[in-house]
Amino acid sequence: MSTAPKGYPTTQKLDRIIADYANVMPVSKNQNGLAVAASLYVFEVGTDAVDAGSTASNIVAAGIGLVARRGDLIRFTSGAMDGQEVSVVEVATNSVTLSEDLSAAPAALDTFKILRFIHPVATSTGGVAAALSFTRNGSFQAVIEDTVTPANNRPLPVKLTGFAGDVSINAANLNLDVQLTAVGANYDSIRIGNGTNLVGVNASNQMLVSVGGQSGMVQSNPMAYNDYGSSPVTTAAYTQVVASVSQNTSKIQIFDSSGETLILALGGAGFETDLMYIFPGGIEHNVVIPIGQRLSIKAKSGNATSGYFAMNMWAY
Secondary structure: OOOOOEEOOOOOOOOOOOOEEOOEEEEEOOEEEEOOOOOOOEEEEEEEEOOOOOOOOEEEOOOHHHOOOOOOEEEEOOOOOOOOEEEEEEEEOOEEEEOOOOOOOOOOOOEEEEEEEOOOOEOOOOOEOOOOEEEEOOEEEEOEOOOOOHHHOEOOOOOOEEOOEEOOOOOOOOOOOOOOOOOOOOOOOOOOEOOOOEOEEOOOOOEEOEEOOEEOOEEOOOOEEEEOOOOOEOOOOOEEEEOOOOOOEEEEEEEEOOOOOEEEEEOOOOOOEEEEEEOOOOEEEEEEEOOOOOEEEEEOOOOEOOOEEEEEEEEO
């Protein structure tokens, strides 16, 4: 008849520590072996700090009994014991008893981790199943892929570094050509600009450009026309000539053969704001007329009852 060996958790063989039997566990049909902790694998149960009143054999820490267990490891992370490990043999509500005496009592506020042994998990063929992890903003982070909620993803960071420093991933250093397509349902769209200003396109799909240093103009609204013989314009009321400007306008050209001085106004009916005079014969002028504005005219010097009004509107 054979028995399992007895022993102490450390070579100190302290009076407060008794020799315990090692446990036996089955490993195959007709074989048993000693149960051992796989010291290579531990996980962090929690962290804490030493409270006043601790000794070389007893760590006082409020509430530690809710976290630590017999057999856990205490690993100091600051103070004179930084980096040392010692196992726990007894747990109380606010303290733990150590399996061996430290060289001195740890100081209050010294920090430590509580580590616990864990069995590694392997596949049926013996491969170790392990999760990748990294330190993210100073905290442990497992690599996660969530195909249902992509916002939960925590991919493994990848950084390329060359002799000249970090490599920026772009088409130039990857030697890629960018190709766009303007056909099909999923066509590409690209904006043209200099980093501050963008090239504009009006409602008629005309690009607003500048050629050879001179401002190139495109028509910003359909031409406006009014025959005073059939639609006279009086000094008493405004007459609409454009219901809503379809594009921001920066220049107007007006010809008027009524022989009268007129007023060009902006705004809705009853809320017109005078913009400028239209002199007999017409005028060309730079203006600022935003998209959506209503334009109207009213006679100033006298009622316009003959001749006609014609206007072009331009955007640079």
